[in-house]
Amino acid sequence: MDAIRIRGGRPLKGTVSVSGAKNAALPILCATLLSEGESFVRNVPALRDIETSVALLEFLGRKSVLGPTTVRVGADTGTSRPEAPYELVKQMRASVLVLGPLLARFGRAKVSLPGGCAIGARPIDQHLKGLEAMGAEIKLEHGYVVARGPNGGRLKGADFCFDIATVTGTENLMMAAALARGRTTLVNCAREPEVEELARVLNKMGASIQGAGTDEILIEGKESLHPFDHAIIADRVEAGTFMVAAAATGGDVLVEHAPVEHLEGFLAKLRRAGCVLTREEHGLRVVRSGPILPVDITTAPYPGFPTDMQAQFMVLMCLCNGRAVITETIFENRFMHVSELLRMGANIDVHSNTAIVNGVPALSGASVMATDLRASASLVIAGLTASDETEVRRVYHLDRGYEHIEQKLAGLGADIERVKGVAG
Numbered sequence: 001m002d003a004i005r006i007r008g009g010r011p012l013k014g015t016v017s018v019s020g021a022k023n024a025a026l027p028i029l030c031a032t033l034l035s036e037g038e039s040f041v042r043n044v045p046a047l048r049d050i051e052t053s054v055a056l057l058e059f060l061g062r063k064s065v066l067g068p069t070t071v072r073v074g075a076d077t078g079t080s081r082p083e084a085p086y087e088l089v090k091q092m093r094a095s096v097l098v099l100g101p102l103l104a105r106f107g108r109a110k111v112s113l114p115g116g117c118a119i120g121a122r123p124i125d126q127h128l129k130g131l132e133a134m135g136a137e138i139k140l141e142h143g144y145v146v147a148r149g150p151n152g153g154r155l156k157g158a159d160f161c162f163d164i165a166t167v168t169g170t171e172n173l174m175m176a177a178a179l180a181r182g183r184t185t186l187v188n189c190a191r192e193p194e195v196e197e198l199a200r201v202l203n204k205m206g207a208s209i210q211g212a213g214t215d216e217i218l219i220e221g222k223e224s225l226h227p228f229d230h231a232i233i234a235d236r237v238e239a240g241t242f243m244v245a246a247a248a249t250g251g252d253v254l255v256e257h258a259p260v261e262h263l264e265g266f267l268a269k270l271r272r273a274g275c276v277l278t279r280e281e282h283g284l285r286v287v288r289s290g291p292i293l294p295v296d297i298t299t300a301p302y303p304g305f306p307t308d309m310q311a312q313f314m315v316l317m318c319l320c321n322g323r324a325v326i327t328e329t330i331f332e333n334r335f336m337h338v339s340e341l342l343r344m345g346a347n348i349d350v351h352s353n354t355a356i357v358n359g360v361p362a363l364s365g366a367s368v369m370a371t372d373l374r375a376s377a378s379l380v381i382a383g384l385t386a387s388d389e390t391e392v393r394r395v396y397h398l399d400r401g402y403e404h405i406e407q408k409l410a411g412l413g414a415d416i417e418r419v420k421g422v423a424g
């Protein structure tokens with residue numbers, strides 16, 4: 001297994017470029033299933049989750065070509081099995097995003113249940129209830145969701161209110177409703193920029209979707225949709241991760257293509273922590289030279305502080321000159337980085353979903369590992385701040401969500417390398 005080895009203690013300096021957004025690319029790749037023709041998805045990051053999506057599309061009869069930043073999803077070969085097997089879904093929960101498009105287009109779908117994951121149980125009950133409201137008959141059989149349209153035919157438009165705002169749930173239902181018969185109103189929707197981006201693509205395909213980005217979305221179902229060519233938005237979480245890395249190391253970094261408009265809740269906290277943020281022509285410059293000030297955060301659905309930035313921000317708070325309280329409200333088990341940060345000399349007390357972080361002057365290097373993507377990113381940042389050596393193991397988590405992370409950080413002056421064949 002690969003590991004990332006870091007000899008930290010160097011302030012990051014220079015310019016880093018943000019890649020396309022993983023969590024926008026995944027639903028958009030699934031949206032290609034809604035039309036028969038060949039589509040192009042551009043500005044796609046080179047990530048393991050993208051490779052898994054391409055494998056899934058191929059399994060579904062869509063021969064695809066994965067270039068450095070573009071995926072060409074081939075036309076329907078007519079051999080489609082509307083089925084997502086466990087082997088692919090277990091590698092990536094977002095595979096469940098094929099359920100809505102397959103059911104809408106083929107009137108049936110069989111998709112493995114994703115099961116629990118490191119950060120929480122993550123049920124998909126809201127996806128299923130929404131599809132049922134649209135007339136689907138759904139059974140759970142041998143670990144699979146087996147769904148059929150009403151009498152094996154097209155879904156019907158419906159009014160559906162989510163019990164809890166869910167990002168992929170909103171995306172799945174939006175895609176299903178785009179090909180349903182009649183009008184669908186979705187209430188209490190997730191407002192994340194990735195939902196809005198998917199709606200933009202669906203509208204390019206000929207769908208009629210209004211209100212994405214607010215909590216109420218109206219969709220007029222169409223008979224058919226056409227293929228598309230679309231370049232996806234920049235990754236707000238990757239951008240935020242580099243910003244925290246700059247701040248934690250006392251650096252000066254221009255984060256090119258940072259989607260500043262999607263980061264406001266997070267940037268307000270970064271500023272309060274003592275960073276100077278300046279908008280420049282091609283991105284946002286982050287400079288931190290004074291002490292790191294304590295800032296409390298509570299994760300919340302967009303536009304609140306993103307759960308996907310909580311672990312990274314906690315590292316910054318580990319080095320603050322006071323005490324910060326971090327509360328996680330989205331996922332029940334998203335403090336897995338804490339035990340590893342403690343091994344690096346952090347002072348953190350966890351009480352249920354709240355972490356009380358008492359700042360320490362410095363962290364020390366150690367061999368660490370994490371069991372999810374953002375926790376792994378936080379350990380890389382911790383390693384960048386420690387003056388001795390840190391080895392972050394199980395890099396495959398990072399490879400799911402950060403394109404060439406060690407190369408990008410090395411470009412900012414970090415002493416960082418990937419080492420092969422380290423025990424997991």
Ligand code: EPU
Binds near residue numbers: 120166307
């Ligand atoms: N939930 C339910 N029932 C459902 C769906 C969700 O109870 O049917 C709960 C979840 O368990 C969670 C909350 O609702 O407590 C919100 O989960 P959501 O469904 O919004 O999460 P998701 O769609 O599975 C996406 C991102 C995650 C990100 C969350 C929250 C993608 C592919 N994934 O997940 O990204 O953390 O939204 O913003 O878009 C990551 O990139 O590292 C990552 C985990």
